[in-house]
Amino acid sequence: MDHRDYFSDLARQPGNTALAELFKLTERPDIISFAGGFPGPDMFLPEEAAEVTRQLLVEEPYTVLGYSPTPGFSALREFLAERQSRLGMPAAAGEILVTSGSLQGLDILGRVFLNRGDRIIVEAPTYLGALSTFASYDVRIDSVPVDTEGLDTARLAALLEQLRRQDALPKLLYTVPTFQNxxxxxxSHRRRQKLLDLAGRYGFLIIEDNAYGELRFAGEEVPTLKALDTDERVIYLGTFSKILSPGIRIGWIHTAGEIIERAVLVRQAMDQCSNSLGQLLALEFGRRGLIEKQISKTVHLLGERARLTLDLLAREFPTGTTWTEPEGGFYTWVSLPPAVDTGRLLSHCIEKARVAYVAGAAFYAGKGGNNQMRLCYSQPSLDDIARGIPRLARALTTLF
Amino acid sequence: MDHRDYFSDLARQPGNTALAELFKLTERPDIISFAGGFPGPDMFLPEEAAEVTRQLLVEEPYTVLGYSPTPGFSALREFLAERQSRLGMPAAAGEILVTSGSLQGLDILGRVFLNRGDRIIVEAPTYLGALSTFASYDVRIDSVPVDTEGLDTARLAALLEQLRRQDALPKLLYTVPTFQNxxxxxxSHRRRQKLLDLAGRYGFLIIEDNAYGELRFAGEEVPTLKALDTDERVIYLGTFSKILSPGIRIGWIHTAGEIIERAVLVRQAMDQCSNSLGQLLALEFGRRGLIEKQISKTVHLLGERARLTLDLLAREFPTGTTWTEPEGGFYTWVSLPPAVDTGRLLSHCIEKARVAYVAGAAFYAGKGGNNQMRLCYSQPSLDDIARGIPRLARALTTLF
Incomplete structure (x- = not known):
């Protein structure tokens, strides 16, 4: 029988296969991949993880193997509240929901806030996982460009004014303000303040996805939106994926208690609770100072890889190409001449040059990005970068 | 500010707090709980879990700490396909999607199949988590009663005939056919065949949730619906929660490849992938025969606990009470005289008798269950059962 007759409207959409393709590449060792946004294998602390896990299973086997409460283990919520407070975002345990990764956090917020047809605003470009999640909610999405100072708040202000005239103001704005994916x-600090002012004036909430914020290898610290927020407009999404392990699938939401309460209820209809061992491993890593240890190891490695990547881009990439200069995080964003189609070039680069990237179009809610690509320098070694960027440059040059 | 103005229609619904309340009780050691559907602490194999976990983190640290592919690790999908085949349900790896528990499996199927306003059929009573999940999709739900032979297929046939006349046939039917929650x-085998016939005749798909099917302590094996299905109408939900550990949050969907492909896409917008360590632990437990070892340990303990529970119900519970006699699984279902309101009695039973159950109304899509309760005998020890059932009986008797 043909099951497609039964599919929902959502399942009938073509669907964004970019992420699936990325994850498949992880199983091909011959490819030098600048595609997946994964920590490098040398960023983990495997021995410490083995020791902590062993101890947990010996000392608290029933806690590790049993269910956790839906909002997460109380001890982890308390730890996260203290950690958020230490990072300048005062929190109580009741303002924290443990999630199965920060993307699930976004999906939970979708259920709590979004009706079909609601309006939201995202950055252009933005995290493609978030675009997939918002697509599930069948909302109308406007985009505001990002430049070297982040989200362009002047453009945002103009858009909001226009939407107000149409009586179509957004409910939410989603941003990755630091080391954006x-x-x-x-x-910039100035734009953060401006964004918060606009949120107050036009009455929308801000979802701040801060997956990379603690991974700064250059430049000056900027406070999070949540730290600057005096009006409870910012809903903060955190994750252990880039500072401990993506495989544990543990993130958190930090927001007002009344939102957390509803989030707990909708989450019971999703995956009920996060895995116990991942939660307890994160808690023990936190208590023992191992998260900070892993962050400083990661920051050191990211700095080296970013510098080499940017040097090689300057040396090898064809004229007419530009790229961003990140001060932290995993990514640089490359713009090729307008006629180049990075989506069409990708299979050529993979098969001939054995180098992978993510084509830019997947990161836009609307049109755009056809001549752009995301390069992730976190996972390849310095050797891989030294071989991979020139190979990619040659593959692109032959096609210009 | 008041965030409730921003809530979605879903979040404005009162919401089913029964599950949240259950999970809270797990943190109160003074209560003898027949509430949560949790494995007993003595059903796990903690030493084996510690040893397997240690080995995984030593031998494959980057696999354990890194992301898994969205559909699950290939090796686990292959293992599950073989295991399903061994249990009479031939499967290929491409017909398996690893999920973060079977409730997430149901949520994924909701996204793949359900549009707002679609019709589905559930059992009365049915698993309350499933009711919460379906509520997220804003579908119209009809119910068909369950009796000692399971779902009443004669009633189902009559309902379908009526729905056909209204041009309102369902897309899906959700059932827990074995040791129902x-x-x-x-x-019965006869009714399973009848249900499959009706699915073919009226053109709906069946979701078979088989969380408890391998936990039989009495009576004769009955084939799963999936094993009897010759027309790919059955979508099978499996889970390791009751046969290995609920804390690992690993389940699976077994269905046609074209459904799995769409499920992978929608799942990327949910939690991206399941936790790696839980997947690898399940795989190693499977390879070493430890799942079968844990099942036989669990079945033995469940049999003892069920027999004692049923004996004590017969001896202690007031006249006018009836209950079901399970041949496996975790639950017996108690019906009190119609005037008794188990929802209103619950806090009295918890505070005075220090015994908890789940009130029946939460398990119905429509009205019903006010005089019923679910008793779960899997978690309390024989001692707790011996003390708890008489205490519950006394608390109820004083109120009759």
Missing amino acids: PSGQTM | PSGQTM
Whole structure:
């Protein structure tokens, strides 16, 4: 029988296969991949993880093997509240929901806030996983460009004014303000303040996805939106994926208690609770100072890889190409001449040059990005970068 | 500010707090709980889990700490396909999607199949988590009663005929055919065949949730619906929660490849992938025969606990009470005289008798269950059962 007759409207959409393709590449060792936004294998602390896990299973086997409460283990929520507070974002345990990764956090917020047809605003470009999640909610999406100072708040102000005239103001704005995925750009302090002012004036909430914020290898610290927020407009998404392990699938939402309460209810209809061992491993890593240890190891490696990548881009990439200069995080964002189609070039680069990237179009809610690509320098070694960027440059040059 | 103005229609619904309340009780050691559907602490194999986990983190640290592919690790999908085949349900790896628990499997199927306003059919009573999930999709739900032979297929046939006349046939039917949650009842072979015939005739798909099917302590094996299905109408939900550990949050969907492909896409917008360590632990437990070892340990303990529970119900519970006699699984379902309101009695039973159950109404899509309760005998020890059931009986008797 043909099951497609039964599919929902959502399942009938073509669907964004970019992420699936990325994850498949992880199983091909012959490819030098600048595609997946994964920590490098040398960023982990495997021995410490083995020791902590062993101890947990010996000392608290039933806690590790049993269910956790839906909002997460109380001890982890308390730890996260203290950690958020230490990072300048005062929190109580009741303002924290443990999630199965920060993307699930976004999906939970979708259920809590979004009706079909609601309006939201995202950055252009933005995290493609978030675009997939918002697509599930069948909302109308407007985009505001990102430049070297992050989200362009002047353009945002103009858009909001126009939407107000149409009586079509957004409910939410989603941003990755620091070391943005995919652009690597960071929103300036001045623009953060401006964004918060606009949120108050036009009455929308801000979802701040801060997956990379603690991974700064250059430049000056900028406070998070949540730290600057005096009006509870910012809903903060955190994750252990880039500072401990993506495989544990543990993130968190930090927001007002009344939002957390509803989030817990909708989450019971999703995956009920996060895995116990991942939660307890994160808690123990936190208590023992191992998260900070892993962050400083990661920051050191990211700095080296970013510098080499940017040097090689300057030396090898064809004229007419530009790229961003990140001060932290995983990504640089490359713009090729307008006639180049990075989506069409990708299979050529993979098969001939054995180098992978993510084509730019997947990161836009609307049109755009056809001549752009995301390069992730976190996973390849310095050797791989030294071989991979020139190979990619040659493959592109032959096609210009 | 008041965030409730921003809530979605879903988040404005009162919401089913029964599950949240259950999970809270797990943190109160003074209560003898027949509430949560959790494996008993003595059903796990903690030493084996510690050893397997240690080995995984030593031998494959980057696999354990890194992301898994969205559909699950290939090796686990292959293992599950073989295991399903061994259990009479031939499968290929491409017909398996690893999920973060079977409830997430149901949520994924909701996205793949359900549009707002679609019709589905559930059992009355049915698993309350499933009711919460379906509520997220804003579908119209009809219910068909369960009796000692499981879902009443004669009633189902009559309902379908009526729905056909209204041009309102369902897209899906959700069932827990074996050792049902909450009733403990098992659908007879005859009715399974009848249900499959009706699915073919009226053109709906069947979601078979088989969380408890391998936990039989009495009576004769009955084939799963999936094993009897010759027309790819059955979508099978499996889970390791009751046969290995609920804390690892690993389940699976077994269905046609074209459904799995769409499920992978929608799942990328949800939690991206399941946790790696849980997947690898399940795989190693499987390869070493430890799942079968844990099943036989669990079945033995469940049999003892069920027999004692049923004996004590017969001896202690007031006249006018009836209950089901399960041949496996975790639950017996108690019906008190119609005037008794188990929802209103619950806090009294918890505070005075220090015994918890789940009130029946939460398990119905429509009205019903006010005088019923679910007793889960899997978690309390024999001692707890011996003390708890009489305490519950006394608390109820004083209120009759």
